[in-house]
Amino acid sequence: MKPKVRYFDAVDADLDDFSPEDPEDFWVPIQVIVGPADDAKAEELIQFTVCTPKALQAAVAREGFLMGRSLVIVDSADMVRIKEFITTEIEKIEAPTYAGVGVQLAWLGNFEFEDNAIS
Template sequence: MRAELKSVDSPDVDFATYWPEDENCFSFPITLRIGAEGHDAADLFQMTVCTPGWLSRENAGKAAVLGQNLLIVFHYNWEMIHSYLQNRINRLTAENWSTLAVKLSRFASWEFENYQA
């Protein structure tokens, strides 16, 4: 089974019109719809797109900070960001969806990550 990026959305950004005030210092959240290749179903994965400049500004004065669910880019280029995500996600394979989702959750927060029935 192969992963497939179905869509990318953001509650804060319209990718058709967005351009950051400072293309070297910004962040925004994204939600990725990812499912098995060739199937309509998808789960949600969330992460933040940001630059090293934004991380530095937001964490000024701290000795260290843990990064989780971050896609760190060096400047703003939505086509490049989308292409990177698509290539990274679409090459992942596993025997089943559960195993594939765990692989994806290593870099993006999975909606069912801590789910218990």
């Protein structure tokens, strides 16, 4: 089975017109809605945080450390390229079952059903 990206969403940003105040220093949480490629009705949520190296550096300087799971580290605020990259990474996953796909999705980002997929 393979996952298919349905669409992208964000609570704090308009992804279609994304232009942070400083394109070299930003964080933006995004949500990706995915489902099985062969079932257009099923959908799950994966969350990522897109950020720049400068934003990471500032966070580490402030806190002294930073956990890195579900981060997508970018060199620009080009949301078209960011979406293309995330879509490619998600859609190259393949497993015998959708539960297996879920395990792999949970490695990329915060997967809505990761506790179910891992157990």
